[in-house]
Amino acid sequence: MALRALHAEVYRRQQRQQRAAAKKQQQLQLKQQLSRNAFAAAAAAAAADEDLFCCSKETVLALQQEDKYVDASLMYLDKEETENKQKYYSYKHIHNDTDSDIDHVDRLERELEESLQQRQQIAAALQQKQQQQQQQQQTRRQRKQPSAVHVAAAAATAAAAAAATATTTVATPAAAAATATTTVPTAAAAAATATAAAAAAAEAAATAAAAAAAAVCVCCVQMMSLLAR
Missing domain, CATH: 1.10.287 (Helix Hairpins)
Structure with a gap:
């Protein structure tokens, strides 16, 4: 043209x-x-x-x-x-x-x-x-939502505290049983009772550990979902 x-x-x-x-x-x-x-x-x-x-x-x-x-x-x-x-x-x-x-x-x-x-x-x-x-916009959204690392750390801290409490509970009946055995030889029934209490405390500690593991798994799932977004 x-x-x-x-x-x-x-x-x-x-x-x-x-x-x-x-x-x-x-x-x-x-x-x-x-x-x-x-x-x-x-x-x-x-x-x-x-x-x-x-x-x-x-x-x-x-x-x-x-x-x-x-x-x-x-x-x-x-x-x-x-x-x-x-x-x-x-x-x-x-x-x-x-x-x-x-x-x-x-x-x-x-x-x-x-x-x-x-x-x-x-x-x-x-x-x-x-x-x-x-x-x-993504940075603002991430700032508004709680960090997955912080959630996992809080869950781990709670689990550790529960485990420490269970260990203390287990150690206390065991010490009481040892004292009763040394001091009063005739307290066999009390020792058996203390042993049963120790077993119950151990079971409680296992339950607390399972709860802590479940909390960690939940934190991991939340972290994976955030990364997927």
Whole structure:
């Protein structure tokens, strides 16, 4: 489309230049005709020994418009030179116009490339801004929710406290049983009772350990769900 428009513009300029050259040629012919009429009037006046100012109005107008008078052969040479000059300048103008049109097309292509680059840069900047906003939103959500590490640490601390309590409970009946055995040899029934209490305390400790393990598993599941998000 651009080349077609370029050729059309060049053709229109050639047509305008040809019309201008034809108009100049017509003016030159009219000027030569007036000059020939002036020469004829001057020759007739000289032959009749008359004053040049006693000519007709057309001759006077021709004399006023013509600066100098030349021979017809010289006029013909001037005509050829004028035509050659017109052809040369027409050819030069055509090539200059073609070069200017090519420069115009190149400039349009450069402007189009710059516009595309600017659009790509704007799109990249918008995408980067959206990514930053998404990261900020994720950071805010993570700050609002309790950390999985903190939850796991709290559960582990609770489990350790429960285990320590169970161990203390187990150690106390065992110490009481040892004291009763050393001090009162006849306290076998009390020792058996203490042993049963120790077994019950051990069972409670096992239950507490199982609860702590379950709490740790829950914390692990929560952490995996957060990572999956």
